[in-house]
Amino acid sequence: MSDLKKYIDNRKKKDPQFTDGFDEGYEQFKIGIILRQAREAAGITQEELASRLKTKKTAISRIENHAEDIKLSTLERVASALGKRLQIHIA
Secondary structure (H helix, E strand, O other): OOHHHHHHHHHHHHOHHHHOOHHHHHHHHHHHHHHHHHHHHOOOOHHHHHHHHOOOHHHHHHHHHOOOOOOHHHHHHHHHHOOOOOOOOOO
């Protein structure tokens, strides 16, 4: 188990307020991480991605760091700009 996983598990046990909303926030955080990793795997910078999407680098940074309430259409545009397809799985 990673140190991060251990930390999260310990905090969840000790702090009910930390647990409230954690999973939702973590899922939103993961979306930004996945987008950043896909961009980096494609070998392009935030500036390049912004250019492909006809937006500003700050918008890409905001998406990668604060992906809460991101629109499905935005996810599709980002995936397309990275040469990928957007797939959604319900587990």
